[in-house]
Amino acid sequence: MTDRTPGTRSSSGYSAWRLIAEELRAEIGDGRLRAGDRLPTEAALAERFSVNRHTARQATATLAEDGLVESRRGSGTYVTGEAMRLHRIGVRTRLTKSLGEKASASGNLRVLNSAVEDAPTDIARRLALDGGKAVRIETTRSAGGQQISMSTHWFDVSRLPDIATVLRRTGSVTSALRESGVDDYVRTSTVVGARHATASEVAVLDLGQGAIVLVTEGLDSLTDGTPLQHVVTRFAAQRVRLDIEHPRAD
Amino acid sequence: MTDRTPGTRSSSGYSAWRLIAEELRAEIGDGRLRAGDRLPTEAALAERFSVNRHTARQATATLAEDGLVESRRGSGTYVTGEAMRLHRIGVRTRLTKSLGEKASASGNLRVLNSAVEDAPTDIARRLALDGGKAVRIETTRSAGGQQISMSTHWFDVSRLPDIATVLRRTGSVTSALRESGVDDYVRTSTVVGARHATASEVAVLDLGQGAIVLVTEGLDSLTDGTPLQHVVTRFAAQRVRLDIEHPRAD
DNA sequence: TCAAGTTGTCTACTTATCTAGACAACCAAA
DNA sequence: TTTGGTTGTCTAGATAAGTAGACAACTTGA
Numbered sequence: 001m002t003d004r005t006p007g008t009r010s011s012s013g014y015s016a017w018r019l020i021a022e023e024l025r026a027e028i029g030d031g032r033l034r035a036g037d038r039l040p041t042e043a044a045l046a047e048r049f050s051v052n053r054h055t056a057r058q059a060t061a062t063l064a065e066d067g068l069v070e071s072r073r074g075s076g077t078y079v080t081g082e083a084m085r086l087h088r089i090g091v092r093t094r095l096t097k098s099l100g101e102k103a104s105a106s107g108n109l110r111v112l113n114s115a116v117e118d119a120p121t122d123i124a125r126r127l128a129l130d131g132g133k134a135v136r137i138e139t140t141r142s143a144g145g146q147q148i149s150m151s152t153h154w155f156d157v158s159r160l161p162d163i164a165t166v167l168r169r170t171g172s173v174t175s176a177l178r179e180s181g182v183d184d185y186v187r188t189s190t191v192v193g194a195r196h197a198t199a200s201e202v203a204v205l206d207l208g209q210g211a212i213v214l215v216t217e218g219l220d221s222l223t224d225g226t227p228l229q230h231v232v233t234r235f236a237a238q239r240v241r242l243d244i245e246h247p248r249a250d
Numbered sequence: 251m252t253d254r255t256p257g258t259r260s261s262s263g264y265s266a267w268r269l270i271a272e273e274l275r276a277e278i279g280d281g282r283l284r285a286g287d288r289l290p291t292e293a294a295l296a297e298r299f300s301v302n303r304h305t306a307r308q309a310t311a312t313l314a315e316d317g318l319v320e321s322r323r324g325s326g327t328y329v330t331g332e333a334m335r336l337h338r339i340g341v342r343t344r345l346t347k348s349l350g351e352k353a354s355a356s357g358n359l360r361v362l363n364s365a366v367e368d369a370p371t372d373i374a375r376r377l378a379l380d381g382g383k384a385v386r387i388e389t390t391r392s393a394g395g396q397q398i399s400m401s402t403h404w405f406d407v408s409r410l411p412d413i414a415t416v417l418r419r420t421g422s423v424t425s426a427l428r429e430s431g432v433d434d435y436v437r438t439s440t441v442v443g444a445r446h447a448t449a450s451e452v453a454v455l456d457l458g459q460g461a462i463v464l465v466t467e468g469l470d471s472l473t474d475g476t477p478l479q480h481v482v483t484r485f486a487a488q489r490v491r492l493d494i495e496h497p498r499a500d
Numbered sequence: 501t502c503a504a505g506t507t508g509t510c511t512a513c514t515t516a517t518c519t520a521g522a523c524a525a526c527c528a529a530a
Numbered sequence: 531t532t533t534g535g536t537t538g539t540c541t542a543g544a545t546a547a548g549t550a551g552a553c554a555a556c557t558t559g560a
Contacts, residue, residue: 011546012459013268013312015517019459021263022446029445030465030482031370041536052519057537062263073537074527086441089494120281190494191336194444194464194487195279196272209262209269212462214444215280232280237444244339244440247497261516265547291506302549307507323507324556 016051017058018210023049024059025238028068028079039069039077066208066238085148087235089190089216090245109171112138112150112204114164116157123154126219127227133157137164140204147205148240154230173229185228189219194237205236212237266301267308268460273299274309275488278318278329289319289327316458316488335398337485339440339466340495357393359421362400362454364388364414366407373404376469377477383407387414390454397455398490404480423479435478439469444487455486462487 012019027033040048045056060077063069071077119127119134127134137153153173155163160180167176177185197205197213205213213234220229235242262269277283290298295306310327313319321327369377369384377384387403403423405413410430417426427435447455447463455463463484470479485492 013265013271014460015263015265017518018263019446022460023448026445026448029443031372043536054520055518058517060537071537072527073525074535076527076536084443090496122281187496190496191491192442192464192494193279193334193491194462195276196269196462198273198276210264210272212444212446214442241441241443244442244494246340246437246440267548293506304550305548308547321507322557324505325558326506 016049017055017062020045020049020051020056020059021062024063025068028063028082029084033079035079035081037079039079041076083239085143085240086243087148087240088243088245089218090187108142109167109173110140110142111164111168112140114138114168119154123230126230127154127156129156130158135160135164137167139167146239147236149233149235150201150204151231151233155228159228177228182222182228185220185222187218188221188225188227191217192242193217197234197236201234205234207236207238214240214242216242266299267305267312270295270299270301270306270309271312274313275318278313278332279334283329285329285331287329289329291326312458333489335393335490336493337398337490338493338495339468340437357391357398359417359423360390360392361414361418362388362390364418369404373480376480377404377406379406380408385410385414387417389417396489397486399483399485400451400454401481401483405478409478427478432472432478435470435472437468438471438475438477441467442492443467447484447486451484455484457486457488464490464492466492 014022024033024039033039039045039060042053042056042060045059046053049056060069060071064071064077067080068082069077070080114135114137116133116135118124118132119129119136124132124134135153135155135157137155138150139153140150141148153167160177160182163176163180166179167173170176170179193215194212195215197207197211201207201213202209202211205211207213214237216233216235218231218233219227220231221227274283274289283289289295289310292303292306292310295309296303299306310319310321314321314327317330317333319327320330364385364387366383366385368374368382369379369386374382374384385403385405385407387405388400389403390400391398403417410427410432413426413430416429417423420426420429443465444462445465447457447461451457451463452459452461455461464487466483466485468479468481468483469477470481471477
């Protein structure tokens with residue numbers, strides 16, 4: 001990108017301004033550009049990425065739409081702030097506590113829909129399902145007026161037949177499980193990946209097309225090892241980072 | 251995307267075929283399409299995404315270039331496989347156990363360059379630097395002929411003045427630290443995010459423009475809590491998932 | 501063997517993106 | 531106030547991306 005020779009138009013499926021915008025977003029995200037800093041001028045960006053000034057402008061305009069930078073005529077374009085949320089992932093993921101740095105009240109769970117159906121074979125195996133039937137629940141989580149994540153939960157229907165109803169009422173997985181007779185459970189496995197958001201994720205999470213989602217796939221179990229919940233969560237990567245809890249050194 | 255009305259061209263900076271390609275990649279990644287499955291026909295994809303067949307073709311062609319699918323004239327386009335690597339993140343990330351073995355399961359580490367310089371203030375604070383000087387080392391990790399990740403390591407130069415030289419020779423952080431008198435250390439903090447790859451990451455990790463990187467930011471410490479290493483790693487998200495180690499339930 | 505269905509390739513055309521240059525509006529510091 | 535530097539806006543033209551239709555090459559199952 002930086003040294004893309006004019007003829008070597010890469011045809012990557014990304015417009016030039018989008019690539020520039022994401023490059024700048026990365027610099028803001030990892031601290032090379034901090035809140036209050038002035039971006040390079042439009043002319044400098046155009047020079048650096050070997051594009052016309054209009055193309056560079058479109059890049060900063062997109063970042064401005066996202067509220068990441070602010071352009072001031074006659075002066076320059078400035079970084080407004082990062083505003084990244086931290087989501088804790090640990091043994092006991094008390095969700096209602098982990099969202100938002102300041103308060104415990106943040107993080108609103110909403111049940112979109114639920115159904116009892118045959119689980120995909122790999123999920124059925126992970127949950128050690130007998131009959132193969134499972135409760136699938138789709139939820140979203142928001143905080144501070146922003147969509148944070150969306151999840152697909154799978155429970156054994158023979159073990160937790162009413163979990164969807166209870167979850168809809170309580171708005172918390174931990175509470176719903178407690179009401180269903182599960183006093184304690186732990187996260188036994190988590191795998192994290194990242195990919196582009198699908199069309200439905202773009203819609204539900206209120207993202208731009210082509211945005212990125214962090215995908216976590218987790219298994220919660222009773223303390224004796226009995227599998228309880230298989231849950232896949234997609235976080236809006238531009239708003240959330242995952243804070244991994246490590247066990248105490250001893 | 252799926253129901254994009256013709257006039258509502260979103261102008262997202264992503265070409266239509268790129269959005270389709272990433273949508274399909276997501277379906278392959280999360281198991282909705284499995285190895286051996288046949289993709290919808292080009293005509294069906296064109297219909298579903300409201301584009302011309304040629305545009306849909308370009309999407310599958312890109313996936314074929316990545317080795318994710320294979321097109322067979324007269325028959326269809328088939329998913330070849332996922333081939334996702336798992337990278338473990340835990341308390342003690344013993345990458346290479348014995349000195350004699352050249353390559354461990356987690357791949358081959360190569361030192362790109364290193365320098366002694368002033369650390370950024372936030373890193374200096376995390377490492378509790380006295381003079382502010384730190385050793386910065388850039389490394390890459392490959393496995394099976396593929397680039398897996400690239401990292402930026404920061405060490406306190408007063409504590410580990412020769413770490414770069416030793417790391418260059420041993421090819422393992424654990425070994426290099428052991429030779430430097432550090433017998434044991436633990437991961438005390440890890441934060442995971444995701445964003446588009448920068449131009450240099452695209453080059454080093456051998457990715458396509460606009461690819462996604464998983465970014466981990468970790469702090470390793472002695473068992474008494476003394477900070478040792480601040481390390482930022484960027485994984486090629488299309489090749490790697492992070493497997494989070496959870497402490498035993500007891 | 502045949503017919504239906506699928507991918508591969510070609511040409512022509514339309515639409516969107518990027519380039520190029522100019523100038524206005526505005527800011528900040530001399 | 532003046533000057534140089536910056537963002538905002540306009541017009542026109544060049545290049546890339548997407549549409550449209552046709553047909554060849556090949557596979558599969560009847």
